Amino acid sequence: MSLSEISAKIEAACAKAGRDPDSVKLIAVSKVQPLDRVTAVLDAGHRLFGENRVQEADGKWPDLRDQYGAVDVHLIGPLQSNKARQAMQLFQAIHSVDRPKLANSIARLAQELGTCPDIFVQINTGEEPQKAGVLPTEADAFVAACRALDLPVQGLMCIPPVEEEPSLHFALLAKIAARNGLAGLSMGMSGDFESAIALGATHIRVGSAIFGARVKG
Numbered sequence: 001m002s003l004s005e006i007s008a009k010i011e012a013a014c015a016k017a018g019r020d021p022d023s024v025k026l027i028a029v030s031k032v033q034p035l036d037r038v039t040a041v042l043d044a045g046h047r048l049f050g051e052n053r054v055q056e057a058d059g060k061w062p063d064l065r066d067q068y069g070a071v072d073v074h075l076i077g078p079l080q081s082n083k084a085r086q087a088m089q090l091f092q093a094i095h096s097v098d099r100p101k102l103a104n105s106i107a108r109l110a111q112e113l114g115t116c117p118d119i120f121v122q123i124n125t126g127e128e129p130q131k132a133g134v135l136p137t138e139a140d141a142f143v144a145a146c147r148a149l150d151l152p153v154q155g156l157m158c159i160p161p162v163e164e165e166p167s168l169h170f171a172l173l174a175k176i177a178a179r180n181g182l183a184g185l186s187m188g189m190s191g192d193f194e195s196a197i198a199l200g201a202t203h204i205r206v207g208s209a210i211f212g213a214r215v216k217g
């Protein structure tokens with residue numbers, strides 16, 4: 001699908017939900033895509049991308065920013081504490097903060113660097129043992145701990161279990177965000193961004209629908 005077709009779908013989903021289209025940010029997930037597909041989307045004027053690995057992003061975005069100027073890139077994949085410094089220098093937002101050790105590292109680095117990317121707390125809404133994220137029952141305490149560290153927590157993020165109806169997870173994420181006074185909701189991917197918008201998504205993470213199937217990964 002072209003970027004303009006996706007934008008049309010976003011606008012339609014917003015209209016249906018009675019939402020302002022400007023309230024939904026499209027994160028074009030460029031992980032493992034060939035460079036020519038990424039530059040095509042940059043050439044079309046898009047300036048918000050998502051990556052799930054620090055190393056891969058570091059190999060790509062400094063050069064692309066030299067060519068295209070300012071581009072916002074969000075980290076949507078897991079982050080190890082020992083890569084936090086590099087991540088904070090590369091990304092405008094980190095969507096995957098999910099444990100005290102990482103929150104502490106980011107807070108310490110924020111003091112040192114004098115700046116901090118926007119923070120999203122990842123919630124493991126499906127309570128899947130193999131999946132990253134804070135359990136729903138621990139979400140309020142973790143958000144409070146992040147705030148106590150002065151982290152700029154903008155919202156919550158989830159990746160619903162593949163075999164379940166995503167809207168139940170989107171609704172749960174929205175509920176947890178609301179009771180914590182958080183406006184940001186990073187939810188919805190290629191297959192389900194319209195229902196995520198219906199349930200309040202502010203950041204949708206769309207990869208294959210924009211770029212085509214990923215070659216690997």
Ligand SMILES: *Cc1c(COP(=O)(O)O)cnc(C)c1O
Pocket residue numbers: 029031052076077159189190191205206207208209
């Ligand atoms: C890869 C990825 C996406 C994009 O997935 P698509 O199905 O290709 O849209 C979204 N969110 C996260 C966390 C991802 O890792």
